[in-house]
Amino acid sequence: MTLEAFADTIVPGERRSPDDRAVAGAAEGPGAVAAGAVELLRTPATGIHTDLPVLADMLNEHARAYADQHGLTLDPGVPAFVALAFEDRTALVRSLVAPGHPEKDAWVLLALFSNMAFDTAAHMHTRDALAEGHPGLLAMGLMEPSPDGLWRFPAYSYGRRLADVHPDTTPSGSPR
Amino acid sequence: MSSVERTDVLVVGSGFGGAIAAYHLAAGGARVVVLERGPWLESREFEHDFKLGSSYTRIFDFVVGDGMSVLGGNCVGGGSVVYFAAMPRAPRFVFDRQGSIGRRIWPKGISRDTLEPWYDRVAEALPVTGQDWNEVTYAGGLWAAACAHAGLTANPVPVAVDNDKCTNCNWMMAGCRFDAKRSLLFNYLPAALAHGAEIRPLHEVQRLTRTDDGGYRVHYNVIDDEDYRIHTASGTIDAKIVVLAAGAGATPVILQRSEADLGKMPHAVGRYFSGNGERLNTAVIDEDRVREVLGLSREGGLAYAANQIGRGPVVANWDRLDGDLPEFSRFSLEQLYFPPGLGTILAQAPDAEDAGAPTWFGVRKKEMLRRWQSWLTIFIMSEDDNEGVFGPPPATGNAMRISQQMLGRGNLRYSPTLNTARGWAEADAAVREILERDGLAKVRPWTNDLVGAYTVHPLASCRIGDDPATSALDDRHELRGHPGIFVTDGSAVPTGLTVNPAMTIAALAERAMPAIVRAAQERGIPVRYGAPAPDGATSARRAVEPLVPGMIRG
Ligand SMILES: Cc1cc2nc3c(=O)[nH]c(=O)nc-3n(C[C@H](O)[C@H](O)[C@H](O)COP(=O)(O)OP(=O)(O)OC[C@H]3O[C@@H](n4cnc5c(N)ncnc54)[C@H](O)[C@@H]3O)c2cc1C
Numbered sequence: 001m002t003l004e005a006f007a008d009t010i011v012p013g014e015r016r017s018p019d020d021r022a023v024a025g026a027a028e029g030p031g032a033v034a035a036g037a038v039e040l041l042r043t044p045a046t047g048i049h050t051d052l053p054v055l056a057d058m059l060n061e062h063a064r065a066y067a068d069q070h071g072l073t074l075d076p077g078v079p080a081f082v083a084l085a086f087e088d089r090t091a092l093v094r095s096l097v098a099p100g101h102p103e104k105d106a107w108v109l110l111a112l113f114s115n116m117a118f119d120t121a122a123h124m125h126t127r128d129a130l131a132e133g134h135p136g137l138l139a140m141g142l143m144e145p146s147p148d149g150l151w152r153f154p155a156y157s158y159g160r161r162l163a164d165v166h167p168d169t170t171p172s173g174s175p176r
Numbered sequence: 177m178s179s180v181e182r183t184d185v186l187v188v189g190s191g192f193g194g195a196i197a198a199y200h201l202a203a204g205g206a207r208v209v210v211l212e213r214g215p216w217l218e219s220r221e222f223e224h225d226f227k228l229g230s231s232y233t234r235i236f237d238f239v240v241g242d243g244m245s246v247l248g249g250n251c252v253g254g255g256s257v258v259y260f261a262a263m264p265r266a267p268r269f270v271f272d273r274q275g276s277i278g279r280r281i282w283p284k285g286i287s288r289d290t291l292e293p294w295y296d297r298v299a300e301a302l303p304v305t306g307q308d309w310n311e312v313t314y315a316g317g318l319w320a321a322a323c324a325h326a327g328l329t330a331n332p333v334p335v336a337v338d339n340d341k342c343t344n345c346n347w348m349m350a351g352c353r354f355d356a357k358r359s360l361l362f363n364y365l366p367a368a369l370a371h372g373a374e375i376r377p378l379h380e381v382q383r384l385t386r387t388d389d390g391g392y393r394v395h396y397n398v399i400d401d402e403d404y405r406i407h408t409a410s411g412t413i414d415a416k417i418v419v420l421a422a423g424a425g426a427t428p429v430i431l432q433r434s435e436a437d438l439g440k441m442p443h444a445v446g447r448y449f450s451g452n453g454e455r456l457n458t459a460v461i462d463e464d465r466v467r468e469v470l471g472l473s474r475e476g477g478l479a480y481a482a483n484q485i486g487r488g489p490v491v492a493n494w495d496r497l498d499g500d501l502p503e504f505s506r507f508s509l510e511q512l513y514f515p516p517g518l519g520t521i522l523a524q525a526p527d528a529e530d531a532g533a534p535t536w537f538g539v540r541k542k543e544m545l546r547r548w549q550s551w552l553t554i555f556i557m558s559e560d561d562n563e564g565v566f567g568p569p570p571a572t573g574n575a576m577r578i579s580q581q582m583l584g585r586g587n588l589r590y591s592p593t594l595n596t597a598r599g600w601a602e603a604d605a606a607v608r609e610i611l612e613r614d615g616l617a618k619v620r621p622w623t624n625d626l627v628g629a630y631t632v633h634p635l636a637s638c639r640i641g642d643d644p645a646t647s648a649l650d651d652r653h654e655l656r657g658h659p660g661i662f663v664t665d666g667s668a669v670p671t672g673l674t675v676n677p678a679m680t681i682a683a684l685a686e687r688a689m690p691a692i693v694r695a696a697q698e699r700g701i702p703v704r705y706g707a708p709a710p711d712g713a714t715s716a717r718r719a720v721e722p723l724v725p726g727m728i729r730g
C-alpha cells in the first residue's frame with residue numbers, strides 16, 4: 001500500500017474504488033498504480049525487488065517525521081505515508097529526490113520504475129500491454145504495430161524542402 | 177586449463193574503436209581476440225518491446241554517476257547497434273579548441289583537413305550518405321520548418337542508414353530489426369571475423385597485468401547471459417598488444433584498476449571527461465499553431481502528432497557552428513527521438529514550475545504524457561569544459577550493477593563549470609526562441625536534478641594530445657609510459673565535438689591503425705597495414721596511402 005501511494009505520487013490516477021486509500025485520486029484517468037507499478041517493482045529484473053519492504057518502512061518513517069514537523073495527525077489505520085494528503089506526499093517526495101538528499105539514489109530509482117510502469121509497461125510485452133489496453137500506453141497514444149508485431153510507418157515525411165541548408169555544408173551534408 | 181592462452185592482439189570492446197582495430201589487425205595477418213562485455217545478438221533478436229530483458233534493455237548500459245549519467249551500448253557492435261546513426265564530421269573550429277587551459281588541446285598533427293581522408297575511409301566502410309527532404313521524417317521536417325520560420329537554416333544530417341530498408345519504426349535504440357542501420361555488425365566486424373578474428377561476448381575485462389616478455393595479461397570475468405550481476409567464470413589471455421576500446425565510460429576504469437600492477441598511469445587517465453556538452457529539450461507542440469503558422473499537415477488531417485514515427489535525428493540546425501564565435505558559445509541543435517522509459521521521466525512539464533508544482537512527476541507531468549505524440553525533442557551538443565573525473569574504480573566492470581541489466585552506479589563526478597553552464601543556457605534559450613515563437617510549442621530543458629547531466633556521447637576520459645600533463649595518449653593513441661597499450665575509442669577524443677561523435681571516433685581509430693600495426697610488427701607479429709574497406713572497396717584506401725608513412729614515424 002505504501003509503495004502504491006508512492007507510485008501514485010509520481011504518476012497520479014483516479015481511485016480504483018471510493019474507499020481506495022493508496023491512490024489519492026489527484027488526477028483523472030488511471031495512473032502508475034493501475035498501470036502496474038507495484039508489479040514492475042516486484043520483477044526481479046529491477047534489482048530492487050528484495051529491498052521493497054525496507055524502502056516502504058523508510059518511507060513511512062519519513063512520513064511520520066514530516067507529519068511531526070508540520071503538526072499533522074495521521075490516521076493510524078493505514079501506513080503513515082498513505083495517511084498523508086496528496087499535497088503532503090508530493091512535498092515529501094520532492095524533498096527525498098532533491099539533489100543532496102542522502103537517500104536520493106533509492107527514491108529516484110523507485111520514481112523511475114513507477115514512471116516506467118506507466119510510460120512503457122516494462123513488466124509486460126508491449127504487444128500484450130497494448131492488446132490489454134494498458135492505461136499508460138493508451139494515454140500516451142502509442143500507435144499499434146503491424147500484425148506481425150513490428151512497427152512500420154509507410155507515411156513518414158512531409159516530402160518537401162522545409163528550410164535552406166547552411167551555406168557551409170559539404171555535398172554529403174556535414175558542416176565544413 | 178593449465179596452458180596460458182595467448183594471442184597477438186587483444187581488443188577490449190567491439191564498438192567503433194574496437195571493431196576498426198580488430199578488422200585492420202586481423203586483415204593484416206595478426207591473431208586477434210576481441211573481448212566484449214555484452215551479448216551477441218542477431219537482427220531477429222532486436223525486438224520491438226519495452227519489456228525489461230528485451231533487447232531494449234539487454235544491449236544497453238546506463239550508469240548513473242555523480243552529476244553525470246552515461247548511456248552506452250552493451251553488446252557486440254557496441255554503440256553502433258543502439259545508436260541513431262547520425263554521422264556528421266566535426267566542424268573545423270573544433271580542432272582548434274583551447275578549453276580553459278588556454279592553448280590548443282588537440283595534437284598539432286590533427287585538423288579537419290588532415291582528418292578528412294580518414295573520415296572518407298569510414299564513410300566508405302559503413303557507408304555514410306546524405307539524405308534528401310523526401311527522406312526527412314515529420315519530426316525532422318517540423319524542426320526544419322520551425323528553424324526556417326525563425327530565419328535560420330536546417331540541414332538533413334548524413335546518416336549510416338539504408339533509407340530504402342528503413343521502416344521508420346523508431347526502435348533504433350533496441351537494435352535495427354530491418355537491417356537498415358549500418359551498424360558495425362554489417363561491415364568491420366564480419367570482415368574481421370572473415371580474417372580470423374575471434375569475438376567473445378559476455379567477457380568483461382577487469383584489468384591488465386604485465387607478462388615477463390613485455391606483453392600484457394588481460395584478466396576477464398564471464399558474465400551471465402541474463403543477469404549481468406552474476407559472473408560465471410574468469411580467465412586470462414596474454415597478448416603482445418592490447419587495444420582498449422571499452423568506451424569513454426569504461427576504458428579509464430580498466431586502466432585505473434590496472435595501476436596497482438602496471439605502475440603509475442598518466443594523470444589524464446580518468447580525467448577531462450566530456451559529455452559532448454549534451455542536453456535535451458522537450459517541446460510540447462501546439463498542433464493548431466503548427467498548421468496555421470508553419471502550414472504543415474499530413475495524412476489524416478493531422479499537422480504533426482508524429483513523435484512515434486521516424487528514426488532518430490534527421491535534421492539539425494548548424495547556424496551556431498560558427499568558428500568566429502567565441503568558444504563555449506557554439507553548438508548544434510538536432511531533432512531527435514528519445515523513446516519512453518529511458519528518458520521520458522526527465523522531461524519537465526512546461527508551466528509546472530511557475531505553478532510551484534513538481535516538474536518531472538505529478539499531475540502536470542501526467543498531463544504532458546498524454547500529449548506525448550506531440551512531443552518534439554531537441555538535442556543540444558555544446559562545448560563543455562572537460563570537467564568530468566572518475567573516482568576510484570568499482571569492484572568489477574565500470575559500475576556497481578543494480579538491475580539485472582542496464583542500470584548501474586558508477587564513479588564519474590561531473591560538476592559543470594560556468595563555461596559549460598553558460599553554453600547550455602545559451603543553447604536552451606536558442607531552442608526556446610525557435611520553438612516558442614508564435615506559440616508553436618512550449619519547451620523546457622530536461623532536468624539534471626535526477627541523474628545529473630545525461631550523455632550518450634561520452635568522450636575524452638583518456639585523451640590524445642601533445643602535452644603529457646593533460647593527455648593520456650600520444651597522438652598515435654599509445655598510452656604514455658605503457659608501450660603496447662593503445663586506446664582507440666571515444667575516450668581518446670580530446671574534446672567535445674559539437675556534433676554527434678561516432679564519425680570522428682571512427683576516423684581517429686582509422687588514423688591510429690598504421691602506428692598500431694607498426695608497434696605490432698616491432699613486437700614480432702607478422703602483420704601488415706593496408707586493408708581495403710570491409711567490402712573490398714579501395715578508393716578511400718588509395719587516398720590515405722600517402723599519409724601512412726607519416727603516421728608510423730616513431
Ligand atoms: C542511444 C544512443 C544514440 C546514439 N546516437 C548516435 C548518433 O546518432 N550518432 C553518433 O555519432 N553517436 C551516437 N551515439 C554515440 C555512439 O554510439 C558512441 O559515441 C560510440 O558508440 C562510441 O564508440 P566507442 O568505440 O568509443 O565505444 P562503444 O561503441 O560504446 O563500444 C564500447 C564497447 O565496449 C564494451 N565494454 C565496456 N566495458 C567493457 C569491458 N570491461 N570489457 C569488455 N568490453 C567492454 C561495451 O559493451 C561496448 O560494446 C549514440 C549513443 C547512444 C547510447
